[in-house]
Amino acid sequence: MLRTVTLLGATGSIGKSTRAVVAENPERLRIGAVVAGRDVEALARVAIETGASFAALADAAAGPALAEALAGTGIASGAGLPAVLDAVARDADIVVSAISGAAGLQATFAALTPGRVVALANKESLVCAGAAVMARAAAVGARILPLDSEHNALHQVLGAEPISAIRSMTLTASGGPFRTWSAERIAAARPEEALAHPNYAMGAKITIDSASMMNKGLELIEACFLFGLRPDQLEVLVHPQQLVHGLVTFRDGSVSAGMALPDMRVAAAHCLGIDGRLDAPPARFLDLALSAPLTFERPDLARFPALGHAIAALAAGGAMPAVLNAANEIAVAAYLERRIGFPGIAALVEAVCAESEAARAAPADVAEALAIDHEARNRARALLSRPPFAVT
Known part of the structure; x- marks a missing residue:
């Protein structure tokens, strides 16, 4: 057909x-x-x-x-x-x-x-x-x-299993171009360095999100809704080879991995x-015998605070994920325009989320979602015009 x-x-x-x-x-x-x-x-x-x-x-x-x-x-x-x-x-x-x-x-x-x-x-x-x-x-x-x-791999691994059979899901992250960089070196990163993703050729916004690891935080939030999981059932592992895209741990202790080039x-x-x-x-098939050794590590939230902010927004629920996303889009644009440094992305997101109503309900429709998005963007723009974000 x-x-x-x-x-x-x-x-x-x-x-x-x-x-x-x-x-x-x-x-x-x-x-x-x-x-x-x-x-x-x-x-x-x-x-x-x-x-x-x-x-x-x-x-x-x-x-x-x-x-x-x-x-x-x-x-x-x-x-x-x-x-x-x-x-x-x-x-x-x-x-x-x-x-x-x-x-x-x-x-x-x-x-x-x-x-x-x-x-x-x-x-x-x-x-x-x-x-x-x-x-x-x-x-x-x-x-x-x-x-x-990552979500596609998890979807395929899950198959016909009910959500009740899952103990947890793990999304993998490449770690981006700054995976091995010190906090001091990351703080001075220029946009062209942040845009140099080690594995994928993507658009500018998502590539910067990968460098800050905000992309993985957004994916955690997405996974919650896609699979109907609690926030505490989701985690991230840094896997620089990017051959394992997701892991599902079942209640009986077995673990299944979704793998592909x-x-x-x-x-x-x-x-x-x-x-x-x-x-x-x-050429699109994975040959493990020819692959580099597979390594995994926990994400460093001290060097990549944006991921921590996304995890916090997921835990807060309600409208906070929408606020986080809007603030991040403004922050990434400001970084690409060289109005703020790389640490300013996470700092602006944190500031906008801190000013938002923690108890505000999740949007019930597109109109409410767009209104929340609009308000958060305006808040982010206002903060950008004031210290410590404004360039003087």
Whole structure:
């Protein structure tokens, strides 16, 4: 059966991996609609190469340029949030949600329609509104499959086992480019150093999150909602080889590991192969005999305090994960603009969370999640204009 895929975040790293899997399986998969942020040339190229019928950019001002780039191709186009939601509403069996940041929340929520599979790589959808997203999926009969490599590995390891059989789950982390650096050296890290991830080629924001280990904290929060676990059932291990992506410890003491090469096409193939596994090229298979020794270590929260802040937000619950995410997005942008140093990312997140209402309830819908996000961003921007964050 030929499945139609709508690809949100078509020009990013996950979009590239998804496109590769579709291209390898033309008898089972086709791309119907593609969505990106603001890169007109890249999206037009992707739309033409994939044979998409519709292309949309989130940037409303880019509409005329996109239409011009696609003139004569027969591919319809649009721009702005209405166009993104139009893409989501079009017929599709699978929607890949890979728009980075809180911007992907509305599109992900809209993608949850009866019978659909949503391959979720936008972790912020669950961080900002996890309870609402999961409740909506259950109510309409949509199926959420995790596209992040760690959550996908855990999902595969869990199989048909009930959640009640689990003692704990472990997400692995590469440790990022600063895994072996001293606290003093990390404090002086320049953006180009933080962007040098040892294993993956990703977008700037998620790469900085990997360097601070905030990305792993966001993934812990995401896992809580995906698998229905308590915060104390989740932990992180640093595993620089990135061959073991997740571990499930069962109540009887047995441990199962999800393993694969550090290649996002593996997780994408699993999510897209909803009616049976897809074949991968020979180069995508793991050969343990040729692999370096596998090592594991506990994360150092003193050198990577952002992870600790995420763990605290998960424990606090309510709206705090959404606040944490919003503050982090502002902090990462400020760091990339060289307005704050690397330690300023975690410090700003901590300050915004400290000023937030600890008892505020989790958002019940997208509107509430976006309101919380907006408030936290404004708080973060205000703090950036004052000492110790403001540059004088």
